Amino acid sequence: MAEAKKSGGAGLRGQVAGETALCTVGKTGTGLTYRGYDVSDLADNAQFEEVAYLLLRGKLPNQQELDAYKKKLQTLRGLPHALKTVLENIPKTAHPMDVMRTGCSMLGNLETEKDFSEQDDKIDRMLALFPSIITYWYRFAHEGVRIETSSDVDSIGGHFLELLHGKKPSELHERVMNVSLILYAEHEFNASTFTARVCASTLSDIHSCVTGAIGTLRGPLHGGANEAAMELIQKFQSADEAEKGVMGMLERKEKIMGFGHAVYTESDPRNVIIKKWSEKLSREAGDTVLYPVSVRCEEVMWREKKLFCNADFFHASTYHFMGIPTELFTPIFVMSRVSGWTAHVKEQRANNRIIRPSADYTGPDHAEWLPIDKRA
Numbered sequence: 211m212a213e214a215k216k217s218g219g220a221g222l223r224g225q226v227a228g229e230t231a232l233c234t235v236g237k238t239g240t241g242l243t244y245r246g247y248d249v250s251d252l253a254d255n256a257q258f259e260e261v262a263y264l265l266l267r268g269k270l271p272n273q274q275e276l277d278a279y280k281k282k283l284q285t286l287r288g289l290p291h292a293l294k295t296v297l298e299n300i301p302k303t304a305h306p307m308d309v310m311r312t313g314c315s316m317l318g319n320l321e322t323e324k325d326f327s328e329q330d331d332k333i334d335r336m337l338a339l340f341p342s343i344i345t346y347w348y349r350f351a352h353e354g355v356r357i358e359t360s361s362d363v364d365s366i367g368g369h370f371l372e373l374l375h376g377k378k379p380s381e382l383h384e385r386v387m388n389v390s391l392i393l394y395a396e397h398e399f400n401a402s403t404f405t406a407r408v409c410a411s412t413l414s415d416i417h418s419c420v421t422g423a424i425g426t427l428r429g430p431l432h433g434g435a436n437e438a439a440m441e442l443i444q445k446f447q448s449a450d451e452a453e454k455g456v457m458g459m460l461e462r463k464e465k466i467m468g469f470g471h472a473v474y475t476e477s478d479p480r481n482v483i484i485k486k487w488s489e490k491l492s493r494e495a496g497d498t499v500l501y502p503v504s505v506r507c508e509e510v511m512w513r514e515k516k517l518f519c520n521a522d523f524f525h526a527s528t529y530h531f532m533g534i535p536t537e538l539f540t541p542i543f544v545m546s547r548v549s550g551w552t553a554h555v556k557e558q559r560a561n562n563r564i565i566r567p568s569a570d571y572t573g574p575d576h577a578e579w580l581p582i583d584k585r586a
């Protein structure tokens with residue numbers, strides 16, 4: 211059995227910062243559960259909407275509840291006119307994570323949460339609308355088309371792919387999106403969720419909590435790693451070239467994005483699942499480069515550093531095989547993790563105390579005031 215990662219002080223590593231009934235991460239060094247359900251069972255059997263319901267409503271829905279929930283989400287996919295106008299004004303050169311952040315913030319202006327009794331409706335609206343926000347902007351900015359985002363496509367993943375590509379996705383691709391959204395849905399006190407909880411603890415509104423979380427997820431040490439992993443693997447034409455490249459990066463002490471984890475010590479349980487789907491898609495696409503390159507990176511990192519792939523690494527090739535542009539990888543993470551973030555906001559609100567830790571002071575004891583003309 212693997213040991214829990216050592217707490218080192220820096221980065222609050224290993225320190226308990228609150229309670230949650232939503233998720234366990236790496237309890238025995240590996241393993242991931244959402245409200246007690248193993249993530250691999252959920253990835254094999256559930257629909258993402260079922261998982262969102264589990265996180266947000268506290269139990270798995272029965273058939274009637276799931277049908278009603280999905281219907282509700284389907285009716286909430288239309289973009290308000292003012293939000294379309296804002297999206298149309300964001301340049302093509304913008305990063306899609308910045309578009310997500312602005313889209314969420316603008317939604318908070320248009321459909322403000324005035325009272326916490328409205329939280330479930332506001333959350334459902336974000337779950338339904340985020341795929342519309344990102345694809346509306348992307349298609350307008352890159353292709354000059356104004357897409358209709360209202361639709362009765364069954365799943366959130368299928369809706370995203372259909373809006374992005376302008377055609378119904380294959381069953382396989384819809385299934386893989388569903389699995390991916392489940393894997394990314396929730397992960398305890400990761401940096402973006404903690405951001406959302408800190409914001410919630412001031413009794414702020416739900417859109418502020420999620421906007422802050424999006425900004426935190428954007429960085430390459432967190433959600434942005436899936437995009438960074440793609441940029442790495444597509445540099446290599448063969449597995450041997452990848453081995454040489456990764457060895458060189460390690461010698462230069464560069465970080466390889468998509469490897470390592472703040473909590474897991476031996477493996478990230480989401481990797482084995484997404485890797486399997488990447489392999490399947492690679493075969494479907496007739497790929498002979500990207501998947502073998504990814505596998506070799508994994509082998510080299512384990513052999514040289516005992517570092518393993520986290521959830522992000524094989525997501526890169528997986529999304530690429532489905533024709534998703536690299537810069538949209540992290541926004542997909544947002545479309546999923548909004549379920550976990552907002553479940554945490556609800557949990558924080560239900561038992562709140564403002565989050566306000568202390569710091570060890572390292573500055574001077576006393577500084578003597580100097581008038582401006584006396585300063586060096």
Ligand SMILES: CC(=O)SCCNC(=O)CCNC(=O)[C@H](O)C(C)(C)COP(=O)(O)OP(=O)(O)OC[C@H]1O[C@@H](n2cnc3c(N)ncnc32)[C@H](O)[C@@H]1OP(=O)(O)O
Binds near residue numbers: 221470
């Ligand atoms: C969905 C997610 O957000 S998963 C995380 C996505 N992020 C990434 O993939 C970015 C790359 N990975 C990393 O930067 C880190 O592994 C993190 C941020 C995920 C975890 O950070 P930490 O808990 O501080 O890492 P940890 O303490 O295990 O690092 C131990 C050593 O391994 C090194 N290391 C960790 N990850 C990597 C990596 N990906 N590539 C190269 N070296 C690494 C560290 O630099 C450190 O070396 P040092 O002791 O010489 O300073």
Ligand SMILES: O=C([O-])CC(=O)C(=O)O
Binds near residue numbers: 394399401472473
């Ligand atoms: O838990 C973390 O630190 C990062 C992570 O894997 C996630 O948010 O999914």
